[in-house]
Amino acid sequence: xxxxxxxxxxxxxxxxxxxxxxxxxIYVGKAKSLRKRVLSYFGRELHLRTSVMVDSARDVExxxxxxxxxxxxxxxxxxxxxRPRFNIRLRDDKSYPYLAITRSDKWPRAHVMRGKRRKGTxxxxxxxxxxxxxxxxxxxxRTFPVRTCSDSLFRRQHLxxxxxxxxxxxxxxxxxxxxxxxxxxGQAVDGLSSFLQGDIDHIVDGLxxxxxxxxxxxxxxxxxxxxxxxxxxxxxxxxxxMVTDRRENFDLIARHGDELExxxxxxxxxxxxxxxxxxxVVDRVEELSDQELIGSMLRELYGDRAPPSLVLIPEQPPDxxxxxxxxxxxxxxxxxxxxxxxxxxxxxxxxxxxxxxEKFGRHRLRRQSDHNARARSLRSLQEVLGLPxxxxxxxxxxxxxxxxxxxxxxxxxxxxxxxxxxEYRRFKIRRVRGQDxxxxxxxxxxxxxxxxxASRDQPDHQQSRFRYPPSLVVIDGGVGQLGRAVxxxxxxxxxxxxxxxxxxxxxxxxxxxxxxxxxxxxxxxxYLLQRVRDEAHRFAVEYHRKLRSKGMIDSLLDEAPGxxxxxxxxxxxxxxSLRRLREADAAELAEVVPAAVAxxxxxxxxxx
Numbered sequence: 001x002x003x004x005x006x007x008x009x010x011x012x013x014x015x016x017x018x019x020x021x022x023x024x025x026i027y028v029g030k031a032k033s034l035r036k037r038v039l040s041y042f043g044r045e046l047h048l049r050t051s052v053m054v055d056s057a058r059d060v061e062x063x064x065x066x067x068x069x070x071x072x073x074x075x076x077x078x079x080x081x082x083r084p085r086f087n088i089r090l091r092d093d094k095s096y097p098y099l100a101i102t103r104s105d106k107w108p109r110a111h112v113m114r115g116k117r118r119k120g121t122x123x124x125x126x127x128x129x130x131x132x133x134x135x136x137x138x139x140x141x142r143t144f145p146v147r148t149c150s151d152s153l154f155r156r157q158h159l160x161x162x163x164x165x166x167x168x169x170x171x172x173x174x175x176x177x178x179x180x181x182x183x184x185x186g187q188a189v190d191g192l193s194s195f196l197q198g199d200i201d202h203i204v205d206g207l208x209x210x211x212x213x214x215x216x217x218x219x220x221x222x223x224x225x226x227x228x229x230x231x232x233x234x235x236x237x238x239x240x241x242m243v244t245d246r247r248e249n250f251d252l253i254a255r256h257g258d259e260l261e262x263x264x265x266x267x268x269x270x271x272x273x274x275x276x277x278x279x280x281v282v283d284r285v286e287e288l289s290d291q292e293l294i295g296s297m298l299r300e301l302y303g304d305r306a307p308p309s310l311v312l313i314p315e316q317p318p319d320x321x322x323x324x325x326x327x328x329x330x331x332x333x334x335x336x337x338x339x340x341x342x343x344x345x346x347x348x349x350x351x352x353x354x355x356x357x358e359k360f361g362r363h364r365l366r367r368q369s370d371h372n373a374r375a376r377s378l379r380s381l382q383e384v385l386g387l388p389x390x391x392x393x394x395x396x397x398x399x400x401x402x403x404x405x406x407x408x409x410x411x412x413x414x415x416x417x418x419x420x421x422x423e424y425r426r427f428k429i430r431r432v433r434g435q436d437x438x439x440x441x442x443x444x445x446x447x448x449x450x451x452x453x454a455s456r457d458q459p460d461h462q463q464s465r466f467r468y469p470p471s472l473v474v475i476d477g478g479v480g481q482l483g484r485a486v487x488x489x490x491x492x493x494x495x496x497x498x499x500x501x502x503x504x505x506x507x508x509x510x511x512x513x514x515x516x517x518x519x520x521x522x523x524x525x526x527y528l529l530q531r532v533r534d535e536a537h538r539f540a541v542e543y544h545r546k547l548r549s550k551g552m553i554d555s556l557l558d559e560a561p562g563x564x565x566x567x568x569x570x571x572x573x574x575x576x577s578l579r580r581l582r583e584a585d586a587a588e589l590a591e592v593v594p595a596a597v598a599x600x601x602x603x604x605x606x607x608x
Contacts, residue, residue: 001057003042009035014064015074017082018057025082027053027286030075032319034062047287049521053086068322069329076303086285088296098125098276099133101146101193106182107154107175108189110137110146117304124196125268125276141171143207143229144192146185148172170225197270204230244344247271250310252345253297254352256360260284260506260521260530263360264297265352270308279359285521291315298323298337306331312340312349364531374417377524381472384517384525385508387497391472392416394528395448396536397485398476399429399440400544407432408547409444410540413470414532425466426543441475442484449492473498476533478516479509486511501533560604562597581605 014034018027031037041054063078065071079087100113104120112133117123125133137148147154149164149172157164157176166172173180173188180188191203211226252267261281268276288296295317301307307327317323320337327335340346378390385391394414401407413423427444451466473489473496475481482500489496500509506526507516519526557568570592575581581589582605589598 001054001059004038004060006035006039009038009062010064011035012064013066013068013071014062015071015078016060016062017078018053018084018086019059019061020056021058025078025084026056027084027086028075028078028082030065030068030071032068032071034064038062049086049285050287053286056086068319069326072299072322072326073303073329076299079299080303088282088284088286088288088293089300097130097133098123099137099196100124101189103189107147107185109151109154110148110192122193123305124193126278138171140192140195141166142225143203144188144195145171145173145180146188146192147175149176196275244269244272244348248310249308250312251301251308252312252348252352253294253301253314254349254356255290255293255297255314256353256356257281257284258530260526261360261363262293263356263363265356265359266301267348267352279355281360281363291317295319295323298327302327302330307335309334310336310338312338312345314349314353315339364527373524377417377528380523381525381528384519384523385472385497385499387472389471391470391497393468393470394472394474394532395470396474396476396532397441397444397448398533398536398540399437399444399481400537400540401429401435401437401440402544406544406547407440408540408543409440410536410543411444411448412532412536412539414528414535417528419535423468424539426539428547437477438480438484441477441481442488445473445485445488446492449488449494453492453494469494469496471497474529474532474536475500476503476536478502478507482509482511501529503533506530557601560597560601562600563593567593567597 011033013030013032015028015030016034016038017025020026029037038060041050041060046054063074065074079089083089098113100111101122101124102109102111102120103122112130113121113123141148148166149157153164154176161177163172163174163177163179167174167177167179173185175185195203207226207230211223211230214220214223214226249270252269254265256263256265261283263279263281266278267274268278282293282297284293294313294315298311298313298317307330309331311327316337316339324335324337327337340349375390378392381387382390392415396412396414397409399407399409407429409427409429411425411427413420415423425448427447429440429443431443432439448466452469455467473485475485475498477500479500482498485498485500489498498511501507502509502516506521507518508529509516519529557563557571563571571581571589574592575584584602586595586598586602589601592598593601
């Protein structure tokens with residue numbers, strides 16, 4: 001695509017659209033200055049994903065907005081209309097279940113809804129699962145007997161002149177046959193709406209007073225019904241977790257992921273209770289920083305809904321004042337964007353981030369659970385790397401160190417696309433002094449394949465744990481680490497395919513090619529390589545932390561008076577880590593060593 005003349009592009013806020021050769025919109029962006037932003041795509045080296053987008057485009061156009069806030073709204077409407085392939089969107093957003101109340105109907109209905117929002121319908125949630133909505137609704141219908149039937153069933157019962165079963169079990173007030181007035185029905189709808197928004201105190205107080213009054217009037221059956229409704233409400237409330245002491249309203253957004261995908265976890269808190277939550281994995285198809293990603297998530301979440309007065313986020317988006325003004329327009333009142341630093345909200349952010357991390361892991365593991373998907377991944381990797389056969393056994397190596405101390409290496413194994421943890425191995429690097437990742441990688445590779453050669457010709461009952469050769473060796477690193485691994489394999493006369501995978505750009509390096517290979521980000525091969533690389537990194541870091549912690553304990557215990565090798569081993573067996581040692585009081589330490597020694601050790605552990 002040719003660079004448009006600078007004089008034709010207005011120096012004003014607005015949105016711009018890239019189109020492909022067929023006229024389809026493939027990317028929509030917003031800018032404070034359209035001229036500066038559009039021209040930034042030309043005449044400089046671009047990020048891989050951005051360069052792919054620009055190469056796919058044949059034309060760019062722009063729409064001027066009155067302000068930066070209007071540019072955000074314009075960007076959202078264009079993305080919603082065109083669904084460009086290179087824009088970040090919440091994955092499968094149509095599948096999030098909500099509890100909806102059709103307020104525009106004469107007799108509003110409560111039911112589960114997905115997909116596009118409809119005018120005149122109030123939405124509550126989203127919920128993690130549809131069964132959570134139905135369970136909550138089932139528990140509160142005795143208190144708020146709102147209809148849940150379809151419009152066709154409502155009309156049929158009206159024509160027949162008799163209500164359905166739900167009326168007889170007191171889970172519907174029977175509007176289809178005139179058993180309830182519009183005013184009374186409206187009160188039930190308002191009560192259900194208030195409950196779903198977390199406003200439940202006055203509802204519980206009202207039911208309690210009604211139960212007491214019925215009991216005073218000797219109407220025990222009525223009092224029992226109020227009691228049962230209170231019990232149902234308590235069960236439903238137990239499903240709405242209380243997360244703050246104060247009755248405050250806010251949304252909380254947490255994230256976890258990498259440069260290609262990120263899991264987003266959102267909690268909707270109303271009056272101190274979690275009334276909805278949303279978990280999604282977004283495809284980072286555009287080049288964005290973490291701060292820009294948060295801005296995109298704010299646009300996605302609140303493009304067609306009003307935010308609360310407080311939104312908690314892990315980091316501020318670019319131009320937080322502009323986003324704050326836009327959110328205030330969406331709400332019709334002031335909205336604060338805040339990064340929690342301490343206290344309960346910070347702990348809640350950490351909990352939500354843990355949920356995002358778990359969802360990200362489940363998302364990655366889902367690709368492993370299906371055999372056909374794993375087979376496709378292996379075939380894809382075979383084709384991309386030009387291997388003679390699918391790599392049924394993959395071994396990945398990584399090095400972990402801190403300023404050249406406690407240097408370790410890891411080897412993880414995947415067979416048929418699944419991790420074989422019994423085959424994982426760890427190497428404590430012995431021959432390398434100081435910070436030298438290349439030499440450390442060479443030592444790990446040499447030890448692994450020297451052991452393989454030594455065991456190859458032995459009888460089955462004598463063969464070592466390194467008896468099986470891999471179909472592919474993956475080195476976590478670039479040209480330097482790969483070169484050392486190739487040198488070892490050549491010296492040992494082993495013909496095993498080996499590649500290097502760099503973290504930053506997900507580039508694959510080959511021994512005999514000067515330029516790295518950039519695998520399509522949609523290829524199953526890339527996911528497989530990422531998985532085995534990330535597992536090797538995790539395993540190496542875990543071992544390194546364990547050795548570092550043990551080294552700190554050894555150093556500290558060597559300084560403690562009255563502690564020799566025997567007592568040191570006993571303390572390590574009992575507590576295992578420096579953190580647990582420091583958490584122990586003198587009495588717990590005295591269970592392992594004499595009381596006088598325990599007192600001295602306790603003072604030493606706490607810097608006294």
